[in-house]
Amino acid sequence: MRGWLAFAAQKLEELRTLRTAAGTVKREALLAPSRAIGAARRGSAHTNDEAVRERVAALTPADYARAEPFAARQAAQRARVTLPELPTTTIGSFPQTAEIRAARRARRDGELSEADYEAFLEREIEQAIRFQERLGLDLLVHGEPERNDMVEHFGEQLRGFAFSANGWVQSYGSRCVKPPILFGDVSRPQAMTVRWWRWAQSRTSKPVKGMLTGPVTILQWSFVRDDQPRRETATQIALAIQDEVRELEAEGAFAIQVDEAALREGLPLQAAARAEWVAWAIDAFRLTVAPARSETQVHTHMCYSEFGSIVDQIVRLDADVISIEASRSGMDVLDSFGGGVYPNEIGPGVYDIHAPRVPDADEIEALLAAAEARIGRERLWVNPDCGLKTRRWEEVEPALTALVEATRRRRAAAPAEAAVA
Ligand code: GLN
Numbered sequence: 468m469r470g471w472l473a474f475a476a477q478k479l480e481e482l483r484t485l486r487t488a489a490g491t492v493k494r495e496a497l498l499a500p501s502r503a504i505g506a507a508r509r510g511s512a513h514t515n516d517e518a519v520r521e522r523v524a525a526l527t528p529a530d531y532a533r534a535e536p537f538a539a540r541q542a543a544q545r546a547r548v549t550l551p552e553l554p555t556t557t558i559g560s561f562p563q564t565a566e567i568r569a570a571r572r573a574r575r576d577g578e579l580s581e582a583d584y585e586a587f588l589e590r591e592i593e594q595a596i597r598f599q600e601r602l603g604l605d606l607l608v609h610g611e612p613e614r615n616d617m618v619e620h621f622g623e624q625l626r627g628f629a630f631s632a633n634g635w636v637q638s639y640g641s642r643c644v645k646p647p648i649l650f651g652d653v654s655r656p657q658a659m660t661v662r663w664w665r666w667a668q669s670r671t672s673k674p675v676k677g678m679l680t681g682p683v684t685i686l687q688w689s690f691v692r693d694d695q696p697r698r699e700t701a702t703q704i705a706l707a708i709q710d711e712v713r714e715l716e717a718e719g720a721f722a723i724q725v726d727e728a729a730l731r732e733g734l735p736l737q738a739a740a741r742a743e744w745v746a747w748a749i750d751a752f753r754l755t756v757a758p759a760r761s762e763t764q765v766h767t768h769m770c771y772s773e774f775g776s777i778v779d780q781i782v783r784l785d786a787d788v789i790s791i792e793a794s795r796s797g798m799d800v801l802d803s804f805g806g807g808v809y810p811n812e813i814g815p816g817v818y819d820i821h822a823p824r825v826p827d828a829d830e831i832e833a834l835l836a837a838a839e840a841r842i843g844r845e846r847l848w849v850n851p852d853c854g855l856k857t858r859r860w861e862e863v864e865p866a867l868t869a870l871v872e873a874t875r876r877r878r879a880a881a882p883a884e885a886a887v888a
Pocket residue numbers: 558559560611617678726728768769770853854855856
């Protein structure tokens with residue numbers, strides 16, 4: 468596979484080859500080795516999985532839609548699980564403490580046995596569940612202690628991915644990730660998240676969200692093969708994640724979140740290319756969650772707030788609940804979703820998790836009132852802006868305590884009417 472890859476040094480080499488090739492009659496001879504490698508890749512068993520290709524070829528438009536429209540699904544979900552008005556939840560991860568990172572390292576270095584590592588994760592998850600119950604959150608998460616990164620974690624378990632030792636990419640500030648190398652046809656050999664979801668759900672009578680990364684985000688945050696259209700690759704990933712959706716549902720998960728943190732950033736810069744890209748990106752998400760039954764609540768999460776130009780596409784996602792970044796704009800982002808534009812449920816983030824600053828209940832209460840004024844109380848959720856993995860417990864505990872307190876106050880107050888019905 469090495470010959471298929473080009474990082475910085477190999478790209479310089481390729482530039483030199485092209486420059487030389489441009490000025491010589493021996494062009495064919497110069498380019499022949501690279502053409503041979505390309506042909507070998509196209510014919511390789513690693514890039515061609517017949518079962519995956521047949522599954523993609525058999526897709527029909529019906530495979531891209533839930534069976535019933537949102538209103539019917541919402542009724543089925545409310546009949547299945549009673550959540551309070553203004554339900555509270557979090558986006559998935561809890562602090563990745565030094566202890567968690569040390570355990571992961573010890574396991575990798577063979578100093579911690581698989582059994583001890585798993586027992587450690589079970590304790591972490593149990594603590595996260597107890598914490599959320601103590602605070603009074605409504606829809607719980609397992610906390611993602613087993614995940615290094617939301618894309619790498621899935622790449623490691625899917626077929627068609629490989630990993631580099633040093634292919635680091637900056638995420639933000641001093642945070643870096645090692646994107647997986649998506650080189651072949653993608654499939655899911657076995658369940659990826661079910662074990663930890665099942666353990667978390669066994670520790671509580673409150674519902675625990677299944678937590679997956681969506682196809683567009685996996686595509687955006689990987690080094691992706693260039694021998695077929697990205698759309699094709701996204702469809703393969705969607706089917707692999709769909710298998711996980713089905714299995715979580717079969718295990719009894721009431722809510723399943725499919726994060727599409729990178730959907731917006733994949734939008735091409737060239738205006739002419741946008742419509743097509745957005746159409747298949749949204750289709751990939753729809754395909755991922757389409758088989759979910761009406762009484763299964765599909766969540767999605769996006770960590771940005773510039774929705775203006777793509778709001779109609781976000782509507783087309785048709786997630787039952789979407790959580791978005793909103794606090795830094797003081798809920799202004801909801802102007803794009805109000806006035807009947809966005810019919811489904813929505814959780815505008817009520818505090819910015821990228822800052823160590825801890826919000827108090829007064830300010831969250833004011834943001835909730837502002838959100839209600841824009842879209843009403845009926846379909847509003849209460850949650851932070853994003854996952855909490857970069858924060859410390861000393862910040863998370865008071866912040867979420869304030870979030871729950873502000874929600875209680877709003878529930879006791881008269882609803883603010885939505886500005887436009
Ligand atoms: N579920 C992920 C988390 O909570 C989502 C992260 C993200 O949106 N970037 O960490």
